[in-house]
Amino acid sequence: MNVMESFKMAVGNIRTSKMRSFLTMLGIIIGVAAVIVIVGMGNGMEIYMTEQFESMGTNTLTVSIYGRGTGRTVTDEDMYDIVGRNSDALELLSPTVTMQSPAKIGTDTITSTSITGVSEDYFTIKDYDVAMGRGLQYVDMLKRSRVCVVGTYLNQEYFGGNALGQTIKIGGTPFTVVGILNEIGDSTEYSSDNAIFVPYTTAARLSNMGTISSYTVTVTDVNNSTWSKGVLEKELFDIFEDENAYTVISMAEILDLMTQMLDVMIAVLAAIAAISLVVGGIGIMNIMLVSVSERTREIGVRKALGAKERYIMSQFVIEAATTSAIGGAVGILFGEGLSSLATAIIVAALDTDLAVTPSAGSIALAVGISVAIGILFGYLPAKKAARLNPIDALRHD
Secondary structure: OHHHHHHHHHHHHHHHHHHHHHHHHHHHHHHHHHHHHHHHHHHHHHHHHHHHHHHHOOOOOEEOOOOOOOOOOHHHHHHHHHHOOOOOOEEEEEEEEEOOOOEEEEEEEOOEEEEEOOOOOHHHHHHOOEEEEOOOHHHHHHHHEEEEEEEEHHHHHHHHOOOOOOEEOOOOEEEEEEEEOOOOOOOOOOOOOOOOEEEEEHHHHHHHOOOOOEEEEEOOHHHHHHHHHHHHHHHHHHHOHHHHHHHEEEEEHHHHHHHHHHHHHHHHHHHHHHHHHHHHHHHHHHHHHHHHOOHHHHHHHHHOOOOOOOHHHHHHHEEEEEEHHHHEEEOOHHHHHHHHHHHHHHHHHOOOOOOOOOOHHHHHHHHHHHHHHHHHHHHHHHHHHHHOOOOHHHHOO
């Protein structure tokens, strides 16, 4: 008997006992579906997380200067010199100054708006586009101009889409709106579109800040972020001679670390879900043992007619593998359906574009494991069937 004949016989036996076969496959179906959904959730979270970090700039380094009483300081001119000297590793620089003063538009006082002093390169660093007017310019930094660029939320909510040329007061100081950014988030009060950007020199003066302590720097190659970070840290160490006087955070390194942690968590969860595959395998073994008992006389007839042990064994192993493979195929369809349902629920409940996206690799792995489990747990019943004594088998009622 060849493999195809064994396969046809296996399918015939499954059709004969549909309910029993379905219950046998149930553990495999649930296990495969669970693995697909969990891995899909991990893939979706990884994609979503990567997109969020990319929006913040995976090619950026965030620098914080503490000093810690060393008596040495780093000015914005010093930082520009450092970037200029290391143009092979570092590219753009923007000092960042957070203003705590509330903004006032007409008679409305706004406390939820983020007000940040930045350089003319900040919008390039963050990949923000100016929809109307202009961005901040180098001359604005030199003259400490009282101009600002606003997000779409302020433009729509307080100016009816006509913010260009209007005035916003920050801490009692009037600023003229010279630019409006394209939508960054969803143009709501608690999104990135509720923001005002002013020249960092102006922000530093109005905030009575002696030395700017926060900077955003881009690296020339995101694949060499660690090396670029080391270059910048060496420059700062040469100035302060104290590693505690500053911190340099690489967004790319944070993303890599979080991705590694997420991969470990998903692997653990997938392994737990795969336990149901083992349970399904035990179910297949049990039902195959029952099948051997039910078909003892048939086995005896075949052996009496000259069927070799390996043929008997291959028949039952193929039947177990077929049962497991069919369960795996149904599990794929069930897992894909659950993934689509989970995506819809997440989007509706969390108002986010996080999607459960199963990978072809996870599907192939789940089906491969299910077939392997069918073969593994079908071996013992198949061996029992192959070793039956034909005379005893023919006497079986």
